[in-house]
């Protein structure tokens with residue numbers, strides 16, 4: 001999103017709206033921006049410097065690292081701050097900064113829910129919606145070997 005310096009009055013100028021998801025330039029299998037990025041920003045020019053502050057939010061589709069389901073998480077930048085010394089330019093493109101700040105909000109490890117039980121490592125059952133009859137003792141080959149040793 002490009003803002004024009006000369007249009008910013010003494011009181012500053014408010015920018016509210018949406019940018020297309022395409023500005024995120026990030027479409028991986030497990031991380032997809034499909035919905036618009038929302039912004040609510042105040043731009044001010046003070047002593048030949050541009051200051052933009054406000055809030056950004058963008059829903060992102062992520063794959064849960066435990067149960068592998070795709071879920072939507074809202075990434076929110078509560079305090080976006082952009083400061084630039086002006087040197088005669090008419091406009092400034094905030095897009096790279098917006099993109100970077102939103103990407104910093106991506107979780108290191110995506111979880112659909114903090115208590116997600118994940119998939120059974122043996123049969124693949126989603127343990128959030130069903131239970132399976134696997135037991136660690138019978139499902140792991142190592143345990144089977146130990147069990148047979150004990151029998152002897």
Ligand SMILES: [Zn+2]
Nearest residue numbers: 064067112116
């Ligand atoms: Zn999950």
Ligand SMILES: [Zn+2]
Nearest residue numbers: 120123132134
């Ligand atoms: Zn199982």
